[in-house]
Amino acid sequence: MLPKKPGATAAISVTKTMPDIQIAGRQLSMPSGSNLLEGLLTAGIPVPYSCRSGHCQTCLLQNHKPLAHGDPATSNLSPEQQANGWLLACQCAVSENLELTRFDPQQSATPALISGQTQLAGDVLELRLQPRGPLRYQAGQHLTLWLDDNLGRSYSIASLPDDDGLVFHLRLYPQGAFSQRIQHMDNGQTIYLSGVAGICHYDPDWHDRPLLLLARGTAVGMLHAIARDALKQGHTAGITLIVWQRSEQSGYWHAQLQAWAEQHPEVTYLTTTDNESDQLLRQTGLVARNAIALVCGSPVFVERQRKPLFMSGLARRQILDEAFLGSQ
Numbered sequence: 159m160l161p162k163k164p165g166a167t168a169a170i171s172v173t174k175t176m177p178d179i180q181i182a183g184r185q186l187s188m189p190s191g192s193n194l195l196e197g198l199l200t201a202g203i204p205v206p207y208s209c210r211s212g213h214c215q216t217c218l219l220q221n222h223k224p225l226a227h228g229d230p231a232t233s234n235l236s237p238e239q240q241a242n243g244w245l246l247a248c249q250c251a252v253s254e255n256l257e258l259t260r261f262d263p264q265q266s267a268t269p270a271l272i273s274g275q276t277q278l279a280g281d282v283l284e285l286r287l288q289p290r291g292p293l294r295y296q297a298g299q300h301l302t303l304w305l306d307d308n309l310g311r312s313y314s315i316a317s318l319p320d321d322d323g324l325v326f327h328l329r330l331y332p333q334g335a336f337s338q339r340i341q342h343m344d345n346g347q348t349i350y351l352s353g354v355a356g357i358c359h360y361d362p363d364w365h366d367r368p369l370l371l372l373a374r375g376t377a378v379g380m381l382h383a384i385a386r387d388a389l390k391q392g393h394t395a396g397i398t399l400i401v402w403q404r405s406e407q408s409g410y411w412h413a414q415l416q417a418w419a420e421q422h423p424e425v426t427y428l429t430t431t432d433n434e435s436d437q438l439l440r441q442t443g444l445v446a447r448n449a450i451a452l453v454c455g456s457p458v459f460v461e462r463q464r465k466p467l468f469m470s471g472l473a474r475r476q477i478l479d480e481a482f483l484g485s486q
């Protein structure tokens with residue numbers, strides 16, 4: 159062993175068992191390894207949240223310095239967000255002292271004016287917004303819509319950047335904090351948009367590969383927008399849009415999709431139900447070996463479609479999905 163130089167101190171790594179958390183003028187101690195969102199809510203600090211699984215970005219908090227590269231609390235965030243110290247509280251296992259600031263939509267998000275609301279069948283609201291600032295996105299990606307600094311929800315974009323404003327298809331839930339409030343707001347009122355994200359959008363590299371779009375519920379809006387984007391970008395292989403219906407009843411946008419598909423010979427529009435869908439997907443020729451499948455809807459729906467798609471010969475990398483997670 160080397161003799162210790164006089165005055166030298168050994169480098170000891172100490173893991174704090176109760177890291178200090180500073181937020182909103184308060185200082186708390188939380189057990190190392192505990193969930194940050196749970197700890198803050200238990201301490202009575204109002205932090206907005208929805209999915210609790212790292213997808214919706216409503217629980218964003220900013221630390222005074224970036225977390226270590228690869229921390230699960232930042233893995234769903236952009237490199238720019240990570241570099242600026244943002245983290246997702248629901249994915250953060252406390253392991254060090256944190257000095258946190260809440261996300262303020264009025265400071266950090268893009269304002270947008272409500273420009274139209276149309277009630278569609280089946281408790282679905284078509285919401286139109288005019289952003290009041292630059293916003294880079296592709297049809298099918300999702301954003302967080304904020305009504306105030308405590309109420310944000312994720313919604314997928316059902317329009318193209320060249321359209322007149324942004325369009326969303328929102329399910330109206332009887333107990334829905336966001337959906338019940340927005341449907342009573344007026345045109346011209348301001349809401350805020352943040353966190354463009356999501357892998358479900360059209361990639362021009364797919365131009366000669368058949369597209370299979372599987373939608374349930376309000377995912378119809380964003381997948382229709384992706385199909386429109388594909389046609390606009392010169393997609394040369396076929397596009398098949400399959401919409402799941404609850405029963406024999408038509409889905410909320412059936413007539414519009416039928417009319418649109420009739421105008422585009424490249425598009426096949428089909429409807430199905432849970433009972434019939436496996437058989438439909440096994441139908442010879444429907445799922446081509448080189449197809450790209452985009453699957454969007456409830457988490458259960460997305461999970462359920464994987465097996466029949468694998469059985470039809472698609473590899474994992476050919477299937478992209480987006481689960482519309484609700485508040486947990």
Ligand SMILES: Cc1cc2nc3c(=O)[nH]c(=O)nc-3n(C[C@H](O)[C@H](O)[C@H](O)COP(=O)(O)OP(=O)(O)OC[C@H]3O[C@@H](n4cnc5c(N)ncnc54)[C@H](O)[C@@H]3O)c2cc1C
Nearest residue numbers: 312313314328329331333334335336337376482483484485
């Ligand atoms: C990436 C992403 C994209 C999404 N895109 C869309 C979209 O384009 N259109 C859309 O309508 N939704 C979409 N969602 C789902 C939407 O964000 C949630 O449903 C949201 O919680 C609704 O907010 P709310 O305030 O109306 O209801 P909340 O106040 O959040 O929930 C109140 C109650 O309503 C019911 N509820 C709410 N959401 C769901 C759900 N998804 N499934 C089952 N029951 C629910 C539950 O009973 C819940 O307790 C998306 C979610 C994610 C994560």
Ligand code: FES
Nearest residue numbers: 208210212215248
């Ligand atoms: S990402 Fe944390 S609550 Fe949704």
